[in-house]
Amino acid sequence: MADTVEIKLFATLNRFLPANPDRYPLSPGMTARDLIRRLAIPEAQAKLVFINGVKADPDTTLKPGQRIGIFPPVGGG
Amino acid sequence: MASMISSSLSRDPAAVETIRSAARTTELPDGNSVPTLDVETVERVAGMLGRPAREIEVAALSLDILPLRYSRNYRSLSFSEQIRLLESTVAVVGLGGLGGAVLETLGRIGVGAMKLIDGDRFDDSNLNRQLLATTASLGNPKAGVAEKRLQAVNPSLQVEAVEAFITAQNAEALLSGCDIVVDCLDAIPTRFLLEGASKRLGIPMVSGAVAGLTGHVTTVFADGPSLRAIYGDPETAGDKGVETELGNLPFTVSVVANLQCAEVVRLLLSRPGNLRNALLLVDLESGTCERMRLG
Numbered sequence: 001m002a003d004t005v006e007i008k009l010f011a012t013l014n015r016f017l018p019a020n021p022d023r024y025p026l027s028p029g030m031t032a033r034d035l036i037r038r039l040a041i042p043e044a045q046a047k048l049v050f051i052n053g054v055k056a057d058p059d060t061t062l063k064p065g066q067r068i069g070i071f072p073p074v075g076g077g
Numbered sequence: 078m079a080s081m082i083s084s085s086l087s088r089d090p091a092a093v094e095t096i097r098s099a100a101r102t103t104e105l106p107d108g109n110s111v112p113t114l115d116v117e118t119v120e121r122v123a124g125m126l127g128r129p130a131r132e133i134e135v136a137a138l139s140l141d142i143l144p145l146r147y148s149r150n151y152r153s154l155s156f157s158e159q160i161r162l163l164e165s166t167v168a169v170v171g172l173g174g175l176g177g178a179v180l181e182t183l184g185r186i187g188v189g190a191m192k193l194i195d196g197d198r199f200d201d202s203n204l205n206r207q208l209l210a211t212t213a214s215l216g217n218p219k220a221g222v223a224e225k226r227l228q229a230v231n232p233s234l235q236v237e238a239v240e241a242f243i244t245a246q247n248a249e250a251l252l253s254g255c256d257i258v259v260d261c262l263d264a265i266p267t268r269f270l271l272e273g274a275s276k277r278l279g280i281p282m283v284s285g286a287v288a289g290l291t292g293h294v295t296t297v298f299a300d301g302p303s304l305r306a307i308y309g310d311p312e313t314a315g316d317k318g319v320e321t322e323l324g325n326l327p328f329t330v331s332v333v334a335n336l337q338c339a340e341v342v343r344l345l346l347s348r349p350g351n352l353r354n355a356l357l358l359v360d361l362e363s364g365t366c367e368r369m370r371l372g
Contacts, residue, residue, distance in 0.1 A: 010360055011291045012319045045319070048307065048356075054370040055306065055356075069369070071358070073308060074288040076320030077175045077263035 002026070003064035007035070010071045016041045026062055033058040035068065047073045086136035092126055093140065096133065100142045105151070112142045119144055119233065130233035131189050135163050146231065147187050154186075158346050163189035163233075165345045168255040170194045170243055170271055172219040174325055175285050176261035177208040178334030183259075183341060184227045190235040191227065194251055195219040196242035206327035243267060248274035257341050260284035261334070265318065269311040272297050272304050281344055283352075285337040289323030290361040292333035295371070296340055296352040306371040307356065329361055 004023040009016055016039045018024055027034075036046045036058065049056050050069035062068065086092045099122050100112040114122070114137050123130040134144045138156045147159050154162070167188050169180050172195035180193060197219050203210035214222045224238035239251060243262075248270060252258055258275045260282050262268050268284060275282040275297065282297045284304060297304060308314040336357055343351050356369045 008363070010358070011288055011362075012322055014362065047309065050369050053367065055372060069358075069367075071291075071293075072288075073265070073315065073318035074286045074291060074293060074320065075263065075265045075268070075308070075318035076287045076292075076325045077171045077173050077261045077285070 005035075005062055005064065006067045007039075008067065008069045009039075009041070010069065011074065012072050013041055013045060013070055026064060030062050031059050032056060032062060032068065032070075035062065036070065041070065045072045046070050086126070086128060086132050087139045092128075092136065095122055095125060096137050096140060096142065100137070103143075103145065103148070105148065113145045113148065114142055115145045119146075129235065131163055131235060134187075134233055135160050135189075138163070144233075146233070150186060154346075159187060162187050162342065162345055165256045166190040166192065166254060167341060167345075168192040168194060168252050168258045169223075169261060170258060171261035171263060172209065172223045173197070173203060173261065173263060174206040174327075174330035175287065175334045175337065176219075176259070177210070177223065178331050179259050179261055179285075179337055179341075180223055180227060181208055181230065182335055182338040184231045184234055186338070186342065187231070188234075188341070188345070190237075192237045192239060192251065192255060193220050193223045193227075194239045194241065194243060195223075196240055206325055206330045243271055243274075245270055249278060252278055252280060255280055257344055258282040259337055259341060261337070263320075264316055265308055265314045266311065266316060268304055268308075269314075275299075276303075283337050283340045283344070285333045286318065287325050287329050287333050288318055288320035289326060290329055292329050292359045294333060294336045294340060294352060294357045294359075295355060296344065298353055301353050302371050326361075329359070332359055332361065 002025045007021040007024050032049045048071040099118050102110050103113040104110045119130050123133045138160045169176050199210045199214045209222045218240045220238040220240040224236050227236045258280050276299045279299045285294045354371050358367045
């Protein structure tokens, strides 16, 4: 079975959610930034990246089983 | 806390006697009976003693007499915690969706002094989510309407309405003396401006933001991470987030505003679990609320 991650995309980014967000296949050495590009999310919109609930640098290499959350800028009051 | 108003009245034997003799025993829902003061009696005693109602309530609580307006805070809040809230000063900056709900909740729980800051006026687009926006208040200054609302809900509070937008020139003077700043603004550059002033003054800032079905809350401390952890470099962060596309739904606004209030109370009472270095993310689309670490 291929190594996978779980993806959650918030707010406007939800439209970029792949068909298999709970078991999204990882390719070797893939970073969060690679994932953002592969999902065609505009990079400026991917403001916050969380890996297993902790803010992460987009250049962090992803590991199997991780939960990846990507959040756009939210500023309304 | 900013002031200690409890001391003088509860050490004045005549005042103590006046308050004690005005108290009436009331049975609480848990079956216990406690001495209480109703709203009208608080006002009457304040008039008799020539002191603000807030001081009467603080003195009563220090004598183990429960003002009935706070009786359903008890025992989630102890008497000494209720006193602490009554002696606190909180600035609410931005009196729109978040701010209108924040001041309502903080006023009802009994945060004793509030500074309400906004230079805006109500318009039609506010009506879907801003508690203080009514057909009658359209065109009126948000600060003035907010002050009137708090006077109607809890006239014991000390409320200062400031009809001005927060600027680099006025921020520190306006926030000085406050225990907590609540960021209910709707523009990212102004949030950074408010953060700068709060950090320089050493005042924790509870920041909330919403867009569509999502929102988040964090607290910025003088010695902790900045809003940069959320929005990136202020120079490139832009003016607004995705709320320009998604709008702002009323239930998201209420939820996030009240998560801010829970955080304000947690901080004022020095309870554990505050949002230092943490972002509480609410996503009402998936029905989840997650606490994320910012570093």
